[in-house]
Amino acid sequence: MIAKLLGLSHVDQSEFLTWSADLATFIGAGFPDEDQTQRALRSIVEMGRYFESVIRDRRYSEGEGLLGVLVNAQQSGQIKEGPELLAQCAMLLFAGHETTRHLLGTAVYWLLRHRRTWEALKSDHSLLKSAARELLRWDSPVQYTGRRANCDFSLYGMQIRRGDLVLPLIGAANRDPERYEDPDELRLDRQVGMPLSFGSGPHVCIGATLTLMEVEATIAALLRRWPDLQIAEEQDDWIASPLYRGFVSLPLWPKGIVQRPVARAAGCVSDSDLDCGLVY
Ligand code: HEM
Structure with a gap:
C-alpha cells in the first residue's frame, strides 16, 4: 500500500522485506551487535541506491503519488539538495510498512483469540472504526519512543537531567487505569479517541489515518471473505524485539x-x- 501511495511502479518485495527487517532489528535492539549494525547499514545504503535509481530513471508515477510530490519539492527548493530526499523516501517506505504489517497481524490474532469480538464484528461492521483504535491500544506495534530532556525536571520522584535519554513506554501508557476503564479488557466499542501508539507532539506519526483505514479495510475484507477464520496453530512466533510487537508469521x-x-x-x-x- 505504501509503495503504491509513493507511486512506485515496481518494488521487489523480498528485497524490501529484508531491508525493513534489518532496520527494525537494529532500531529495536537497544544495543545492536556488530552483525545487526552491519546489516542495517547495508540495507539503508541499498534502500538509498534503490530510490536514487528510481528517481534518476523516473520509475515512479509522475502525475500522482508522494514520490513525485517530493521530487518536485526538491526541484523547487523546498527540500534541500543532498541526501534529505532519499532519507524521506526510505523513512516513508520503512515506517509506512513495518508497523502497519505488525498491527494487521496482531489485530487479527487478538480478534480470533477473543472469539466473541470477532463474532461481534461479524454482526456489526459499524464497530470497525472503534475496534481499529482499540486493537491499536491493546497491543501497540511500537512499544516506546525516545526523547532527550531539554531541561532538568523530576517525575514521580525521579530526577531527570537535561540531555538524559527518556524512553516513554507507549504500551504501558495505553493500559493506564487512570485513563482507561478496565484497561486489560479488549472492548471494541471503547470511545476514548486515539491511543498513544502513534506518539504525540511534533513528531507524531503522519501515517495514523492511513493505518486505521488499512486495518478497517483488511478486517472488513477478512470478515466478508472468511467469516469462520481461525488461527491454524498456536505457536509462539512473535518477533524478538523490545520495541516492536508483531508476528514473524x-x-x-x-x-x-x-x-x-x-x-x-x-x-x-x-x-x-x-x-x-x-x-x-
Ligand atoms: C501501526 C502503524 C504505525 C504505528 C504504530 C506508527 C507509530 C509511529 C510512532 C510511535 C512514531 C514516532 C512518534 C514520536 O516519537 O513521537 C511515528 C513516526 C512516524 N511515522 Fe508512523 N506509525 C505507523 C504507521 C505509519 C505509516 C503508515 C506511515 C507512512 C505513511 C508512517 C510514517 C511515519 C513517519 C514519517 C514518522 C516520523 C514523523 C516525524 O518524525 O516527524 N507511520 N510512527
Whole structure:
C-alpha cells in the first residue's frame, strides 16, 4: 500500500522485506551487535541506491503519488539538495510498512483469540472504526519512543537531567487505569479517541489515518471473505524485539476449505476465488 501511495511502479518485495527487517532489528535492539549494525547499514545504503535509481530513471508515477510530490519539492527548493530526499523516501517506505504489517497481524490474532469480538464484528461492521483504535491500544506495534530532556525536571520522584535519554513506554501508557476503564479488557466499542501508539507532539506519526483505514479495510475484507477464520496453530512466533510487537508469521485457517480440483469440477467457485487462494 505504501509503495503504491509513493507511486512506485515496481518494488521487489523480498528485497524490501529484508531491508525493513534489518532496520527494525537494529532500531529495536537497544544495543545492536556488530552483525545487526552491519546489516542495517547495508540495507539503508541499498534502500538509498534503490530510490536514487528510481528517481534518476523516473520509475515512479509522475502525475500522482508522494514520490513525485517530493521530487518536485526538491526541484523547487523546498527540500534541500543532498541526501534529505532519499532519507524521506526510505523513512516513508520503512515506517509506512513495518508497523502497519505488525498491527494487521496482531489485530487479527487478538480478534480470533477473543472469539466473541470477532463474532461481534461479524454482526456489526459499524464497530470497525472503534475496534481499529482499540486493537491499536491493546497491543501497540511500537512499544516506546525516545526523547532527550531539554531541561532538568523530576517525575514521580525521579530526577531527570537535561540531555538524559527518556524512553516513554507507549504500551504501558495505553493500559493506564487512570485513563482507561478496565484497561486489560479488549472492548471494541471503547470511545476514548486515539491511543498513544502513534506518539504525540511534533513528531507524531503522519501515517495514523492511513493505518486505521488499512486495518478497517483488511478486517472488513477478512470478515466478508472468511467469516469462520481461525488461527491454524498456536505457536509462539512473535518477533524478538523490545520495541516492536508483531508476528514473524501467523498461519490462519479459513474453515471449510474446499479442494481445488473438487471445487473446479463442481463449478462452485469463480476463477477469481481460485486465483486469490480461497480454494486450495
Ligand atoms: C501501526 C502503524 C504505525 C504505528 C504504530 C506508527 C507509530 C509511529 C510512532 C510511535 C512514531 C514516532 C512518534 C514520536 O516519537 O513521537 C511515528 C513516526 C512516524 N511515522 Fe508512523 N506509525 C505507523 C504507521 C505509519 C505509516 C503508515 C506511515 C507512512 C505513511 C508512517 C510514517 C511515519 C513517519 C514519517 C514518522 C516520523 C514523523 C516525524 O518524525 O516527524 N507511520 N510512527
